[in-house]
Amino acid sequence: MIGESMYQELILEHYKHPQGRGLREPYDAEVHHVNPTCGDEITLRVKVGDAGKILDVSYEGQGCSISQAAASVLHELTTGSTVEETLSVVDEFTRLMQGRGKIEADEEVLGDAVAFAGVAKFPARVKCALLSWMAYKDAVVRSAER
Amino acid sequence: MTSTSFDVEKIRKDFPIFSRELPDGRPLVYLDSGNSSQKPNQVIDVMREHLALHYSNVGRAMHVLGAESTDAYEGARDKIAGFIGAPSRDEVIFTKNASEALNLLAYSFGNPANTDPRFTIGPGDEIVVSEMEHHSNIVPWQMLAQRTGATLKWFGVTDEGRLDYDPALITERTKIVSITHQSNVLGTVNPVAAVAARAHEAGALIAVDASQSVPHHPVNVAGLDADFVVFTGHKMVGPSGIGVLWGRGELLEAMPPFLGGGEMIEAVWMDRSTYAPIPHKFEAGTPPIVEAIGLGAAADYLTEVGLDAVEAHERTLTAYALEALREVPRLRLIGPDTLEERGATVSFTLEGIHPHDVGQILDDHFGVAVRVGHHCARPLHLRFGIPATTRASFYLYNTTGEIDALVRGLHHVQKVFA
Numbered sequence A: 001m002i003g004e005s006m007y008q009e010l011i012l013e014h015y016k017h018p019q020g021r022g023l024r025e026p027y028d029a030e031v032h033h034v035n036p037t038c039g040d041e042i043t044l045r046v047k048v049g050d051a052g053k054i055l056d057v058s059y060e061g062q063g064c065s066i067s068q069a070a071a072s073v074l075h076e077l078t079t080g081s082t083v084e085e086t087l088s089v090v091d092e093f094t095r096l097m098q099g100r101g102k103i104e105a106d107e108e109v110l111g112d113a114v115a116f117a118g119v120a121k122f123p124a125r126v127k128c129a130l131l132s133w134m135a136y137k138d139a140v141v142r143s144a145e146r
Numbered sequence B: 001m002t003s004t005s006f007d008v009e010k011i012r013k014d015f016p017i018f019s020r021e022l023p024d025g026r027p028l029v030y031l032d033s034g035n036s037s038q039k040p041n042q043v044i045d046v047m048r049e050h051l052a053l054h055y056s057n058v059g060r061a062m063h064v065l066g067a068e069s070t071d072a073y074e075g076a077r078d079k080i081a082g083f084i085g086a087p088s089r090d091e092v093i094f095t096k097n098a099s100e101a102l103n104l105l106a107y108s109f110g111n112p113a114n115t116d117p118r119f120t121i122g123p124g125d126e127i128v129v130s131e132m133e134h135h136s137n138i139v140p141w142q143m144l145a146q147r148t149g150a151t152l153k154w155f156g157v158t159d160e161g162r163l164d165y166d167p168a169l170i171t172e173r174t175k176i177v178s179i180t181h182q183s184n185v186l187g188t189v190n191p192v193a194a195v196a197a198r199a200h201e202a203g204a205l206i207a208v209d210a211s212q213s214v215p216h217h218p219v220n221v222a223g224l225d226a227d228f229v230v231f232t233g234h235k236m237v238g239p240s241g242i243g244v245l246w247g248r249g250e251l252l253e254a255m256p257p258f259l260g261g262g263e264m265i266e267a268v269w270m271d272r273s274t275y276a277p278i279p280h281k282f283e284a285g286t287p288p289i290v291e292a293i294g295l296g297a298a299a300d301y302l303t304e305v306g307l308d309a310v311e312a313h314e315r316t317l318t319a320y321a322l323e324a325l326r327e328v329p330r331l332r333l334i335g336p337d338t339l340e341e342r343g344a345t346v347s348f349t350l351e352g353i354h355p356h357d358v359g360q361i362l363d364d365h366f367g368v369a370v371r372v373g374h375h376c377a378r379p380l381h382l383r384f385g386i387p388a389t390t391r392a393s394f395y396l397y398n399t400t401g402e403i404d405a406l407v408r409g410l411h412h413v414q415k416v417f418a
């Protein structure tokens, strides 16, 4: 029953009750990312305040439980932190996802996002988990360019 | 449960893959033959034997192995011609797959080096497809329209998943109509003969994408009244890497070559060439020799089992599946819910659950292999306002027990996401 380890209770919770969903004003950058192999998509906005503090991450998207729950967890983990802090979380999450299930997750850094560790064993689903996180990284870079 | 004349357990013994287990001891429940089918020993053995004992290049080698290999390759062409009722073996062109066959055909139009009026095309001329096509029967025609300024038009699809056939869409400006015989998502079987009659009345040519019909029903190209028929080997218990374009001889002769190279020529000078007669005009380079021979063996196998029997078996399975899926709450069938003019492909959505999650849990827990996504028919999914579906497709080796496993799996999926 490998699947059970992928569909952690926490992932299902976030899927059924997404946190911070919906596109909000104001924002500094908006990006739209798609996963062409499965058609999952996300539109994501970031608002950065003084001292690089993330004031809001808002999003709208469609896709599987993994991609939608990942966006919800992303919202929770990033809002209120600094750009710098969140980018290191993104890096750690990316490392975990690309580790083919052979990497120990750093729970200190990742918090709830460790629930996605099981997804890393399914190469086809890694992109689902990363969709919103890559969109976030892109949006943060763009907001800095403004 | 299945019809007595058809011994599915005996059939399954021909397919070595059904003797394996998946990791963790899960049994394999393969409901993805619409994507690609499994292979029987009868095909595997013929291919192995050819590679082991008879292999060499075809057409050009003046030795025993060359003759044996050529005989086997050309023998496969005879078998395919017989299998689809082609009036002449020379009308059977081997390609890499159905996609290449459709591209070959699309590139035959609007080639400045060819002046045959049936294959000229330009602004004001029309190409007609349908909204239920596989991308392979959409994109090559879009590209042709872009190259030549012709207009691409299409038949819609009804809510029930039938072709919304409007004969008036085909006009005297239409050069080519290309539609699928059986939808790879809906299972719908289209009224190809009626469309062909209308196309011919308007002076247009008609191509039929038979990728999903030739493996499952007796298809006679002469009976379809089509000008071209394409299909692909890997969906009909044959290997991948081999497909077929059948065309009416006089049309194939009038078409320009597609790929240039060895074997497709008659004579070559530094500044020009003349071309071999059909079928070799369209088979540049060393062909997929062993794959073609494997496809011939696949045709033999299906003939031996009997395509009428295969069709009847699939009908039983489809009836059983439609009935069983009706009992699954919040399941929306995408495609006809009756057996009328439909094949053994069943697509659906489960309310609130993404098909990727459905497919993953079916596979992980039950070993049930289905396809999830848009199945290379994105426009069709857009038509129904959904990003993706879950698709179960049945073949001669499937059982009603496997459909039970699918339904049990779906109930479990709904429990996980409840």
Ligand SMILES: Cc1ncc(COP(=O)(O)O)c(C=O)c1O
Binding pocket: B034, B035, B097, B098, B099, B100, B134, B136, B137, B180, B182, B183, B184, B209, B211, B212, B232, B233, B243, B376
């Ligand atoms: C209806 C239809 N047409 C065309 C194709 C393309 O076949 P291939 O990928 O072998 O070229 C497929 C299968 O994928 C199909 O289902």
